[in-house]
Amino acid sequence: MNTIPTDIKTLVVKIGTSLLTGASGFDGRVMEHVVKSLAVLKRDRDLDVVIVSSGAMGCGMVALELDERPSLLPLKQAAAAVGQSQLMHYYETLFRHYGDGLMTAQLLLSAEDLDDRIRYLNIRNTIQTLFELKTVVPVVNENDTVAPDELRIGDNDTLAARVAAKIDADLLIILSDVDGLYDKNPARYDDAKLIEHVDTITGDIESLAEDTITETTIGGMKTKLEAARIACAAGVHTVIANGHREDIIPGVLSGDAPSTSFGLSGDALSHRKRWIAFGRAARGTLVVDSGAAQALLEKGRSLLAAGITGVEGDFEIGESVRIASDNDKELACGLVNYSSADIERIKGCKSDQIHDILGRKDYDEIIHRDNLVILR
Numbered sequence: 001m002n003t004i005p006t007d008i009k010t011l012v013v014k015i016g017t018s019l020l021t022g023a024s025g026f027d028g029r030v031m032e033h034v035v036k037s038l039a040v041l042k043r044d045r046d047l048d049v050v051i052v053s054s055g056a057m058g059c060g061m062v063a064l065e066l067d068e069r070p071s072l073l074p075l076k077q078a079a080a081a082v083g084q085s086q087l088m089h090y091y092e093t094l095f096r097h098y099g100d101g102l103m104t105a106q107l108l109l110s111a112e113d114l115d116d117r118i119r120y121l122n123i124r125n126t127i128q129t130l131f132e133l134k135t136v137v138p139v140v141n142e143n144d145t146v147a148p149d150e151l152r153i154g155d156n157d158t159l160a161a162r163v164a165a166k167i168d169a170d171l172l173i174i175l176s177d178v179d180g181l182y183d184k185n186p187a188r189y190d191d192a193k194l195i196e197h198v199d200t201i202t203g204d205i206e207s208l209a210e211d212t213i214t215e216t217t218i219g220g221m222k223t224k225l226e227a228a229r230i231a232c233a234a235g236v237h238t239v240i241a242n243g244h245r246e247d248i249i250p251g252v253l254s255g256d257a258p259s260t261s262f263g264l265s266g267d268a269l270s271h272r273k274r275w276i277a278f279g280r281a282a283r284g285t286l287v288v289d290s291g292a293a294q295a296l297l298e299k300g301r302s303l304l305a306a307g308i309t310g311v312e313g314d315f316e317i318g319e320s321v322r323i324a325s326d327n328d329k330e331l332a333c334g335l336v337n338y339s340s341a342d343i344e345r346i347k348g349c350k351s352d353q354i355h356d357i358l359g360r361k362d363y364d365e366i367i368h369r370d371n372l373v374i375l376r
Contacts, residue, residue, distance in 0.1 A: 003197060003261045004237055004253060010048040010131075010169045012236075013038065014160035014227075018177045019243040020055035020087075026062050028090055030243050034175070035091065037249040038137065039099035048131040050167065052140045052160035053091070059083030080144035084108070091139050105136050108143035114162060114279040115320075124166050161227035165234030165274045172231045173252055174224050175243030180260030181208060181221060199263040201229045203329075228262040230278045233375075235268025237261070269373065277333055277373040280320035284313020284340055286366070293325050296332055297374060302365035303334065305354065308347040315340045323367070334372035337363040 019030040034051075041047045057069065057076070060083025070076045088106050095102040107126070113119045130136045142159055157174055164172040178186060179194050186192040198205055209221035228238040241252050241259035251257025269277060288296070292307020303323060315321060316339050323332040336343070343366060346357050355361040 003263065004171060004239065004255060008045075008047065008170045008253065010050075010167060010171075011038075011041070012050045012052060012160055012164040012167075012169045012172045013249065014052040014156055014172070014174045015054065015243060016156070016174075016176055017054040017058050019175060020053075021058040026055070026059050026086075028094075030175075031090060032094055033246050034243065034249065035094040036098045037247060039095060039102060041249065041253075042099065042102065042137070050127065050138045050140060050163060050169070051091070052156050052163060053087065054141070054156045056080045056083040056087050056141055056144065059086045077145045084141065084145070087141075088139065091137075095137055099137075101135065103136055105130050105138045107138055107140045108145075109140060109159065109163075110143045111281045113143075114275075115281060117275060117279075120166070120275055120279050123163075127163075127167050155223045157223040157227035158230065161230035161234075161236075161238075162278050164231050164236045164238075165269075165278055166271075169231075169236050171253075172227070172236050172238045173249060174227060174238070174240045175248065176221075176224065176240055177242065177244060179242045179245075179258040180240045181205075181225070183208060194258055195260055196258075197261050197263070198228075201225055201232075201262065229375075232262050232264050233269055233277065234274050235264055237264065273373050276320065276335060276371060277375065280335075282322045282333060283315035283319040284311065285322040285324050286311060286336075286343065287324055287326055287328075288331070289326065293331055296323065296372070300369060302369040303332075303367040303372065304351055304364070305343070305346045305349050305366055306351070308343065308366065311340050311344045311347060313340060321367075323372075330375055332372055332374045334367035336367055338366055 015034060021027055038049050042049055057080050060079030063082050063086065064079055066079065070079055088104065092104045095104055109123065113123060127138055130138050140163055142156065160172060160174065181195045181198065182192040183195060184192045206225055209225050224240050231238045239252050239259050239261045241248050241257055245257060248257055252259055286308050287310030288307045289309050292303065295301040296303060309326060315336065317337060318335055320333055321336055322330055323334065324330050342358055346354050349357060351364040
C-alpha cells in the first residue's frame, strides 16, 4: 500500500547504529549505498535532503577498543567525540565521490537547543540556508559530548522526527535492520507478518513494539513508533524500512520496497504548537481526572486546577509538562502558568479559590488552550 506522495521535495533519512556496525566494528556498506541513492535523488530530482545519523558512539568504541558501551558519562562523551569526527569523515568522502562534489554540513543538537524558541528557529533557518546552497547535505546528530543523561533527547529516531517537523519535510524515512513493524517479533516467530500501513498509532499498535538492547544502540521499535507519531502530527509522511536492502530509498519512494508507512494525524500542527509538543523536554506531569480529560480531548478547553489530581516533577512557570490520565496514559502537553509547588497547593480547587490559597491569581488556567497540544 503506497501512501507516499509523488511530489516529495524535502526528505529526512535516519540511519541507525545497527546499520553502521558489523561484527568487526564499523561497517560502511549501508552508509555507502544510502549516500549513492541520495546523491542521485538530489541530482535528478533536486531533493532537499537531511541525514540524521547514529553511529558516533559505535565508531568511537571501535577506535578506543571498547568491548561494551561505556556506563560512565565522561567515557560515553569521550567515545562520542572520537567517533563523531570519523563518522563525518566517512559521509564527506562518500558524498564528494558519489555526488560529483556534494559536501556535508554537521549539525550537533542538544535538548536545550530545541527547548529554547530562538535557538529552535535558528536551527530551522540554518538548514533552510544550507538547502539554498544546493551542494550541501546536512548531517544531524545529538550532541552527546556535552549533554548530561537527564537532559538528552535520548534517541535519534525522536531527533529525526523533530527535525523533520521543524523543516516541514515531506517525508521521513527511518532506516532500521527490519522491514518495518510486524504483528509479532520476527526474530522469534517465523509466521510474523509485516504491517504495511498504520492509519493511527493506538495502544494496540504500541504494544507490538519491543525495545532493542545491544551494546551500541539505543531504543528500538518503540522509539520508531514515537518518532512516527511526532512526525505524522506535524504533517510529515513517515516510513520505517530496512536499510540493509539495496536501493531501499528509491524503493520506498516508488512504493516497491517492503516497509511500514504511517497515516497523517489530521490537520498538521502549527510551528509554535510543534515546538510546544515536540521541541521542548517535559519537566513534569500533571495527572487529571476523567472530567478534565474529557474537557481537554472533546471540548478543546484549557486545563484548570479543579481537574488536577496529582503533580509529578519539579518545574517552573513557562516550562513544558505532560498531562496524563490516572492510569498514566499521555493525553496532552503544554506550558504551565504556575510552578509545580503552586499547583500542588491549588490542585483540585476552583479558579476563584486560587487567590485565597496563593495570595495571588496570575491566571485562571493552569495551562491555557493556546499553549496546549492534544497528543491522543
